[in-house]
Structure formats: C-alpha cells, structure tokens
Amino acid sequence: MTFAPDPTERLARARADLRMGVPVVLEDGLVILAVETLTPGRFQMLRDMSENPLLTITGWRAQTLKARAYDGDVARINLPEYATMTWVRSIADPADDLNHPMKGPLFTVRDGAAGPHRAAIALVKSAQLLPAILSVEVFDPATFAATHDLTLVSRSAADPADQGALNRVVHARLPMDASEAGRLHIFRPDDGGEEHYAIEIGHPDRSKPVLTRLHSACFTGDVLGSLKCDCGPQLRGAMAQMGAEGAGVLLYLNQEGRGIGLANKMRAYSLQDQGFDTVEANHRLGFDDDERNFRIGADILKDMGFSAVRLLTNNPAKVDKLTDCGLTVTERVPLKVGENRHNTSYLATKAAKSGHIL
Numbered sequence: 001m002t003f004a005p006d007p008t009e010r011l012a013r014a015r016a017d018l019r020m021g022v023p024v025v026l027e028d029g030l031v032i033l034a035v036e037t038l039t040p041g042r043f044q045m046l047r048d049m050s051e052n053p054l055l056t057i058t059g060w061r062a063q064t065l066k067a068r069a070y071d072g073d074v075a076r077i078n079l080p081e082y083a084t085m086t087w088v089r090s091i092a093d094p095a096d097d098l099n100h101p102m103k104g105p106l107f108t109v110r111d112g113a114a115g116p117h118r119a120a121i122a123l124v125k126s127a128q129l130l131p132a133i134l135s136v137e138v139f140d141p142a143t144f145a146a147t148h149d150l151t152l153v154s155r156s157a158a159d160p161a162d163q164g165a166l167n168r169v170v171h172a173r174l175p176m177d178a179s180e181a182g183r184l185h186i187f188r189p190d191d192g193g194e195e196h197y198a199i200e201i202g203h204p205d206r207s208k209p210v211l212t213r214l215h216s217a218c219f220t221g222d223v224l225g226s227l228k229c230d231c232g233p234q235l236r237g238a239m240a241q242m243g244a245e246g247a248g249v250l251l252y253l254n255q256e257g258r259g260i261g262l263a264n265k266m267r268a269y270s271l272q273d274q275g276f277d278t279v280e281a282n283h284r285l286g287f288d289d290d291e292r293n294f295r296i297g298a299d300i301l302k303d304m305g306f307s308a309v310r311l312l313t314n315n316p317a318k319v320d321k322l323t324d325c326g327l328t329v330t331e332r333v334p335l336k337v338g339e340n341r342h343n344t345s346y347l348a349t350k351a352a353k354s355g356h357i358l
C-alpha cells in the first residue's frame, strides 16, 4: 500500500500541469507541452533537448492546414528550424487563418508510433486546451520525470474511453420554480475531472420509464440567455415538463461546448462570426463536431436506480448512446423550444450535419 496517486489519479495533476504550461511525461517516452500554454523558456528548453521536436495536431486541423495526416486522426509535424512561438501558436489556433492561410510547407512524419501522440492529444483535450502539443522523446521517462519533478502518466490512463468511475458525493432537497419537490445530487469522477449533477423532480417510480433530459452545460445559453443556441429554453422547458408531470430527472452534465470547454467554444463562436457553421468551426479548431461522452449520463441514471427512460431530446445520438450503455429508451420526447432569428441557421446545421430532428 502506498499514499502515492495511481495512474488515474495522476491524470488530474497532468491536466493542471498542462493548463499552467508545465510539461508532462508519458510512460511511452514522450515529454509533452500544450501549445496553448507554451512559454518562451520552456519552448527553448524543448529545442535544446532534441534535434527533432514534433508538433502534433489533429486530423481535422491538418485538413484545414492542408497537411498530410498519415496517422488519420492525428498528424505529427516536424518542427521547422525557423519555427517561432507565434508560428507554433498559429498552427494550433485558427483565429488568424483567413489572414494568413499559408503556414507551410508542413512536413508530416510517417515513421514511429502515433499512439503516444494520440494519448497526448486526448490529454490536452481533457484539459480543455487547443488540441495541439509539442513533444520530444526521452529514453528513460520515469527517471526524467523524477529528476524534473514532472507528472508521469500512462497512455491507457489518458484514454478517454477509459475514464474514471463516478461516485456519489451528496444529495439534498432543493425546492425550485419547476417543482417544490426537487433534489440535487452531486457526482464526482475519480480521475479528478468535472463533477456532474442530477436534478430529481418528485419521486419517480424506478420500475417505470422516467421522463429524462441529458442537458450539456451551456454557460452562455443557460445563464446568460444567449440567443445563439436553444439551451436555456430547453433547460427550463424540460424542468417545466417534469414539474407538470410530477416526476423526472434532469442530468446537468458539465460538458460545456459539446465537450470542448467554454474558452474553445468562444473560439468557435469567433470562427462562426467569420462565416463558418458550428460544425466547421469545431473542425477548424481541431475538434470533432461532438466531443461529449454520454456514457456519463448512463452511469448516473443506473446509479440512481433507473433502467428505462423517456428521453427529452431532438438528438438521436443520445438515444443510441444510452441504448448502447444498456438503458431502455421507451420513447424520444421532442423538445422544440427557443428558436429565434439568431439561432435558425445553427439549428438547421445541427439537423443537416449532426442528425438532429427538426
């Protein structure tokens, strides 16, 4: 027995380090730095360490930059001699793409293992940073990490499919506008990631399908009343329906911006102001159109004793994911509220490209 953190527990440290610009060491023998938080001092140290540092971006970002992605979902680019911090940043961040479209030629690497780079990209994504990393290889990663007091993580721990289990923390009574018979439950993952919430309304019968909503956090829509999406009215509409029926469960999942985080969502909004739609903006940033993991929702529902749901959604992917996770979705209940002149094209894009039912 030891007090030392296990590989899953070390993930939270690794995410915090990367967000501060501190390198992280992968057990496969890679020292990585997030491009978004790169500092001049550490950039220089990385260059001094190796003749050939690599800059890894996602396949989506490579597509925008017209770079070859031999590894499919990631592209490992040789860091050119002339690369400055500004140049590296411009590879990761599309903010200025339209003014400076030509950044290459970019030489993508074919040899060597892509797996550790894929894990590194998953790690910076889970830290809600731009999906781009700089790396150098080290021969003895454990000694290197110990010598420099860096966090050492295993590739399997960084795999998002292998995320930590959720634990119940507490629940308490919460009277609300939608229903005075409300309870708020808090769930905490054991990998130090975001907490998620379940709002239980009334006393749903566990032996029958429960009216359910999987709501993804949207600070702009839920709190600020943004008109760019339909989240705020959907949140309140779902709660009102549960209140009217006397029972229901709303999962408030902290997966802001379809899982890319608020800062990246605002980067996507800037790109949308340049004329790209919600899906294209995610891709130009290097993300998939939807980075959420709905298994979290399924795990919470099961933990609360529910096995069958009537799901309030216009998104068939949510139905499929819950079904894949062993829940029975007896009905998809449409939730069509909050359309306005600012979000018509956003909703149309979700219907055309993401399979949403209008």
Ligand SMILES: Nc1nc2c(ncn2[C@@H]2O[C@H](COP(=O)(O)OP(=O)(O)OP(=O)(O)O)[C@@H](O)[C@H]2O)c(=O)[nH]1
Pocket: 214, 215, 216, 217, 218, 219, 228, 229, 231, 234, 255, 256, 257, 258, 259, 260, 265, 268, 269, 278, 282, 312, 313, 314, 315, 318, 335, 356
């Ligand atoms: N990346 C990105 N995220 C967005 C954008 N607009 C809204 N979001 C996020 O999208 C999520 C909203 O999704 P939900 O309403 O839960 O689900 P949905 O997939 O639209 O399906 P419904 O159940 O039909 O509402 C929230 O996390 C928002 O923050 C955008 O333009 N870009």
Ligand SMILES: [Zn+2]
Pocket: 218, 220, 221, 222, 229, 230, 231, 232
């Ligand atoms: Zn929203």
